[in-house]
Amino acid sequence: KAGVTQTPRYLIKTRGQQVTLSCSPISGHRSVSWYQQTPGQGLQFLFEYFSETQRNKGNFPGRFSGRQFSNSRSEMNVSTLELGDSALYLCASSLSGLEDTQYFGPGTRLTVL
Amino acid sequence: QKEVEQNSGPLSVPEGAIASLNCTYSDRGSQSFFWYRQYSGKSPELIMFIYSNGDKEDGRFTAQLNKASQYVSLLIRDSQPSDSATYLCAARGSNSGYALNFGKGTSLLVTP
Numbered sequence: 001k002a003g004v005t006q007t008p009r010y011l012i013k014t015r016g017q018q019v020t021l022s023c024s025p026i027s028g029h030r031s032v033s034w035y036q037q038t039p040g041q042g043l044q045f046l047f048e049y050f051s052e053t054q055r056n057k058g059n060f061p062g063r064f065s066g067r068q069f070s071n072s073r074s075e076m077n078v079s080t081l082e083l084g085d086s087a088l089y090l091c092a093s094s095l096s097g098l099e100d101t102q103y104f105g106p107g108t109r110l111t112v113l
Numbered sequence: 114q115k116e117v118e119q120n121s122g123p124l125s126v127p128e129g130a131i132a133s134l135n136c137t138y139s140d141r142g143s144q145s146f147f148w149y150r151q152y153s154g155k156s157p158e159l160i161m162f163i164y165s166n167g168d169k170e171d172g173r174f175t176a177q178l179n180k181a182s183q184y185v186s187l188l189i190r191d192s193q194p195s196d197s198a199t200y201l202c203a204a205r206g207s208n209s210g211y212a213l214n215f216g217k218g219t220s221l222l223v224t225p
Contacts, residue, residue: 033212043157043201043215056212090156101147102213104156 002027004093004105012111018079021108025072025093032074033102034066037088049074050096078110086112116140117204119216127224132189134219136202139183143204146178146185147213151199160187160200192223 005024013019025032033056034046045058049068066076072093078085088107094100116139126132138146145164149157163169163176163185175188185204189196199218206214 035213035215042217043203043213045212045214048212058212088156101159101162103159104149107156 006105023091029093031094033092035090116214117216122220125222134187136185138204145205147203149201
């Protein structure tokens with residue numbers, strides 16, 4: 001069974017721009033979660049989607065948003081990029097929600113200049 | 114206050130030795146705990162999870178949970194250089210919609 005896929009793998013943007021990241025979960029998995037990983041803060045939960053609905057949200061500003069499509073694929077968007085948004089963005093999928101074991105994708109490395 | 118705490122290391126052990134990685138958590142409502150391994154430049158991969166007090170063994174790995182002490186550990190027996198990585202402890206929090214709360218990880222170096 002194919003794992004979680006994320007595109008693109010690397011992105012370079014400048015401050016003020018916006019960016020959209022994509023995640024395709026493991027086949028059959030309906031829950032997609034997003035995490036931000038930085039050296040200073042470690043892995044932090046952004047939000048979780050299930051059946052096209054955001055069920056849980058971490059403590060991030062409204063510039064971070066996401067959505068999920070009917071095929072469970074998910075996108076996250078960051079608007080008005082700041083230097084501090086430079087991070088590895090990880091998507092994790094699970095069968096039916098956060099209560100299930102989560103499997104991570106390879107991540108998207110975002111650099112904001 | 115960070116909810117999951119880990120010693121950042123690096124923890125250095127010789128090849129063949131037992132590596133002991135520790136983690137404490139503050140949310141008493143946490144019910145399940147996970148250990149992920151992350152190689153440099155890669156994403157976290159699940160090693161094992163534990164829900165109940167006591168030990169859980171999977172091959173060379175043993176997870177230990179003590180809910181009264183709010184303490185989780187991971188033992189790696191017969192450590193190999195390929196085990197050199199950062200090990201992330203995560204607790205599923207009851208006060209955060211069941212999102213995983215991660216520690217910052219412990220760097221393990223297994224020397225030949």
